[in-house]
Amino acid sequence: MSGSHPVTRRHALARAIGVGGLVVGGSAAPQLVDPSRSWGAAPAETDGQLVYATMAVELLVIAIYERVIASGKLSAAHGVLADRMLSYERVHARVLGSELRTLGVAEPPSLGHASSSSLDAILVSKQVPESVAQISNESEALALLIKIEEVAEGAYYHAIARLTDSRLALRSAQIMAAEAQHRTILSEARNPGHIDFAVPVAFVQGRG
Amino acid sequence: MVSPPAGAAPNTRRALLGGAAAGAVVLLSACGSHAHQPVVVSTPSERNAADIEILNQLLDLEYKAIAAYTAGTPLLSGSAHDAAKQFLVQELYHASKLYSMIMTAHGTPIKQRANYQLGSPRTHEDVLRLLQGLERAQITAYLAAVPAVSLASARSVLAAILANDAQHDVILRAELRLRPLTGAFVLAGPQRGSR
Secondary structure, three states, X not given: OOOOOOOOHHHHHHHHHOOOOOOOOOOOOHXXXXXXXHOOOOOOOOHHHHHHHHHHHHHHHHHHHHHHHHHOOOOHHHHHHHHHHHHHHHHHHHHHHHHHHHHOOOOOOOOOOOOHHHHHHHHHXXXXXXXXXXXXXXXXXXXXXXXXXXXXXXXXXHHHOOOOXXXXXXXXXXXXXXXXXXXXXXXXXXXXXXXXXXOOOOOOOOOO | OEOOOHHHOOHHHHHHHHHHXXXXXXXXXXXXXXXXXXXXXXXXOHHHXXXXXXXXXXXXXXXXXXXXXXXXXXXXXXHHHHHHHHHHHHHHHHHHHHHHHHHHOOOOOOOOOOOEOXXXXXXXXXXXXXXXXXXXXXXXXXXXXXXXXXXXXHHHHHHHHHHHHHHHHHHXXXXXXXXXXXXXXXXXXXXXXXX
């Protein structure tokens, strides 16, 4: 059997991806109106609070992707990859928004117009030292995306252990697994062939 | 049919399974920030029995994946070989964790079978397809298990394993030159997708 392939995993990934003001409205997010609290470490226990927290992280992920893409530091192929992942993150946010409406909880505010310094402050609170304002090359851009995906993994891991609605737990697990896949693909893009970077641990728990 | 070659098992495999057989809870306590929470209730109950059955079904799939990786990894080369070697170790960790959870729940972990029906993979691509299919089977099973287990803290452990298997899937898909990402959610089913 031939063990060698003319197309490496790196090439396969590159080819495959080618296809490819914080005010909360509504009635039921009383303790989440204050942005410093919405991003803080206070434990969220109800299903509504947990979904709110994961959606807030999704909105952060979306904002970071948008800034990284806008930085122009990604190659064309990796730009396509980031665009695709961003579109999936937006799907996640839409689905979570729908769940929040069902629960009678207002959605967290978009971070689309947040300043770079505000985003950096949130990143620091999530143990991400990288800055959206200081992306100087593609490696740094990919590193930031990898870490923000880990933040998302961590948010879902936290929520899944606490959600009382098993349907919401399943939806969270489906998204968490997708975020883990994003992290792996981004790691392969940054460090091709380094499987120990791409899939480093047997139990995905994220960060933050 | 492929039986896992006895000599092919890495030391880590023997150590992990040996530890699991002894009811080791080292990995249980090492798994994340929620290790202080009880993973399963200690009082036998119907719910507990149902959880044990679910965990044993997952363990059976892990054993099968371990057998496939053990038998198939030597047939791979290059980046696929490196990935399979890494994934085998991670599957062993999954099995050990499930074993510990079942023991903690006062259940009886199922034993590895003497052999597993794995087909007759002959080529590099055959082996990759086999492994990717088994990863998909595991993903499907974990997606069914996450909402079904009674204890929320056990759910998070299963989700952590599910996410890791989803990472395996994406790498194997890339090795097969399939589209790595198939949608916004990781869903049950074969999800082979297009090239």
